[in-house]
Amino acid sequence: MNPNIPITDRKRVVIVGAGFGGLTLARDLAHRSEFQVVLVNKYNYHEFQPLYYQVATAGLEANSILFPLRAALGDNHNVHIRITCMKGIRPADKAIDTEIGPITYDFLVLAMGADTNFFGQQNIIDRALPMKSVQEAIALRNRLLQNFEEALSVETEDELDGLMDVVVVGGGPTGVELCGTLAEMRKTVLPRDYPELDFKGMDIHLIESGGEVLGPMSKQSQEHSLAYLKELGVDVRLNTRVKDFDGKTVFMNDGTTIRTNNLIWAAGVKANTPTGIPAEAIGRGGRLIVNRFNQVQGFTDIFAVGDLATMAEGDAWPNGHPQVAQPAIQQGKLLSKNLTLLIRGGQMRPFVYNDLGSMATIGRGLAVVDLSFIKFQGFFAWLTWLFVHLMAILGVKNRLLIFINWMWNYLTYNQSLRLIIKPKLPKAPLDVPKERLNDSVEVARSGAI
Secondary structure, three states: OOOOOOOOOOEEEEEEEEEHHHHHHHHHOOOOEEEEEEEEEEEEEOOOOHHHHHHHHHOHHHHEEEEEEHHHHOOOOOOEEEEEOOEEHHHHEEEEOOOOOEEEEEEEEEOOOOEOOOOOOOOHHHHOOOOOOHHHHHHHHHHHHHHHHOOOOOOOOHHHHHHHHHEOOOOOOOHHHHHHHHHHHHHHHHHHHHOOOOHOOOOEEEEEOOOOOOOOOOOHHHHHHHHHHHOOOOEOOOOOOOEOOOOEEEEEEEOOEEOOEEEEEEEEEEEEEHHHHHHHHHHHHOEEEOOOEEEEOOOOOOOHHHHHEEEEEEEOOOOOOOOHHHHHHHHHHHHHHHHHHHHHHOOOOOOOOOOOOOEEEEOOEEEEEEEEOOEOOOOOOOOOHHHHHHHOOOHHHHOOOHHHHHHHHHHHHOOOOOOOOOOOOOOOOOOOOHHHHHHHHHHHHHHOO
């Protein structure tokens, strides 16, 4: 196979990854005549990661948080999108290897983000439910809903506990928001769908290895979040670490156990480190060490942005920026300007992170917001969270769909997307490469197609 990218006199910028950083950069460069942009991504859409948990809990359909890359980049003849996976980098040849063949570059920007970090625990890798992609979110939704269907037919209390109880590991925004939503569903939605089940017996546990939930946020927000979770009936265990899971029992480091078939892992992330980058340029968690211009250590033509990059910025961010959307977006915007300055012989500008604050929603009308000038909680914080996330979504149609879903859920206490989708897989042609067949099977198993 051949990528079939035309050779031009423009500087070719190859961007790997269409998350917040990669897509922001691609959209900015698309309007600059000096560049030919090649965007390489595994899927043909951009994913709005902060709302994975709402897909997993049937609050939103997956297509509400996805946006086609070709629609996002418009009809730009200097932009070429290739849906494939990068296998590695050959810096000496100024090329990357992909499943469809090699692609050369003048500048390479790595924006592949991060994936779930299981900290090397093989049993948990094999049996836990992650939530770092829309496929995994749909798979989690299918699993939870299927559990309730099966719970109608079990005979023992042990089997019932295994199907209905949920353990969420990780007290960051994902874990907190997921637990809050599940608790709301347990109270309002699920009893109407399954009147034969007693949801007073459904336990939701949040396990956090640290001494507080929402670790990066203010103490005020941490305390309110903990209080909100307890008010919703979530069992929060701080300073506790999960050390094993056999598919039926969760084992903690303090010797306690929890009976459940459902261990949801939201405890950490690790960078999607590419092969071909020297070991000395790889920092903690697999993140690539970059300078203030996002250049990977040891290179002038290879850059990294977002979750994949770790940039020391003075006393404010000595260990790198948080792995959230804003640093990626801001780095993508500045890198677009710096690449233009670079080829015009100008002086690149160092990156300075503008921390816009952080927020998390715990349940219906319950949220916490930390801004640089004010911190607040409760209903107004929840409205703020809704507005910020709605405005951050790509596409007017997506915003409208999400707004309608949110208002419907708020007014009726009824999420209308509680569907178990298990498509039948067709037989693949004999000449389909094995790796492509395996990828299609995994996507279909998750219910994404």
